[in-house]
Amino acid sequence: MIWVPLVTSIFLASGLGGLIPGGTRANVFERIFVVFLILGTLVGVVVITYMLYNAYKYRDQPSRAKSDAKDRPRLGELPTGGGGGRKLFVSFFLSSIIVLSLITWTYGTLLFVEAGDVPQEDELEIKVTGFQFGWKFEYPNGHTTSGELRIPEDQRIRLVATSEDVFHSFGVPGLRVKMDAIPGQETTQWVIGDEPGSYQALCYELCGVGHSYMAADIIVMERGAFDDWYENTTANETANQTVTA
Ligand SMILES: [Cu+2]
Structure with missing residues (x-):
C-alpha cells in the first residue's frame, strides 16, 4: 500500500x-x-x-458480567x-x-x-549592521541611521544583515522577521509592514553586557510621508545625527 x-x-x-x-x-x-x-x-x-x-x-455493568465471562478470550486465542x-x-x-x-x-x-534570498523588483534594500551594542541602517542612497529605521508601508523591504564585531541576531517580533547578523557574512530576509506604526527591533543573540539594551525602532510610515522624508535624506550623514520627519 x-x-x-x-x-x-x-x-x-x-x-x-x-x-x-x-x-x-x-x-x-x-x-x-x-x-x-x-x-x-x-x-x-x-x-x-x-x-x-x-x-x-x-x-462495567452487573448485567453483563455473565456474557463477558463467556466472551473473554482464552490464553493463545487469536482475536476474530x-x-x-x-x-x-x-x-x-x-x-x-x-x-x-x-x-x-x-x-x-x-x-x-524563506524566499528572501531571491531579489525582486521594486524592493527597497536596507543594510542592517549590528554592533556592540546597537543597530545601524543604510538606505540605497547612502543615508545611514542608528537605532531607527523608517520604511514605507506595503513595500517589500529586502534586509541585508551583517555585524561589525560579534554574532548578533536582528529580530522584529511585530513584523515576524528574525535573521542572523554575523561578521563577514550577509544574511537576507524580506519584510513588509502593512500597518503604519512603531515596531521594536531587538537583538536575539547574547552578544555581551549591553545585549539587552540593543534595541531599535522600526517605523512603518505612510507612503507619501516616507517619500517626503526620504527625498530629503542624503548620503554621508553621521549615524548619530538626529533624524526629523
Ligand atoms: Cu547583539
Whole structure:
C-alpha cells in the first residue's frame, strides 16, 4: 500500500499553488497558526469523543458480567472479527492524508517565507549592521541611521544583515522577521509592514553586557510621508545625527 501516500502527496502537491498564503510575513504565520489550531482541535475532539463513547459503551455493568465471562478470550486465542482490519486501514488512510497534506502545505508556505534570498523588483534594500551594542541602517542612497529605521508601508523591504564585531541576531517580533547578523557574512530576509506604526527591533543573540539594551525602532510610515522624508535624506550623514520627519 505504499502507493497511497505517494499518490496522495503528488495529488496534493499539484494543486497546492493556490493554497499558499501570500502577503506579509504576519499573514503567513497567522494562517499556519489558524490551520494547525483548527486541525488540532478537530483531531482532539474526534479522538476524545470516540474514547469517551467507547468508555461509556463498554462500561462495567452487573448485567453483563455473565456474557463477558463467556466472551473473554482464552490464553493463545487469536482475536476474530473486526471487518478484516477495515477500521485500521481507514484510520491509517485518513491520518496519512492529513499528515501529508500538512507537511506539504507547511513546507510550501515556509518556502515562500524563506524566499528572501531571491531579489525582486521594486524592493527597497536596507543594510542592517549590528554592533556592540546597537543597530545601524543604510538606505540605497547612502543615508545611514542608528537605532531607527523608517520604511514605507506595503513595500517589500529586502534586509541585508551583517555585524561589525560579534554574532548578533536582528529580530522584529511585530513584523515576524528574525535573521542572523554575523561578521563577514550577509544574511537576507524580506519584510513588509502593512500597518503604519512603531515596531521594536531587538537583538536575539547574547552578544555581551549591553545585549539587552540593543534595541531599535522600526517605523512603518505612510507612503507619501516616507517619500517626503526620504527625498530629503542624503548620503554621508553621521549615524548619530538626529533624524526629523
Ligand atoms: Cu547583539
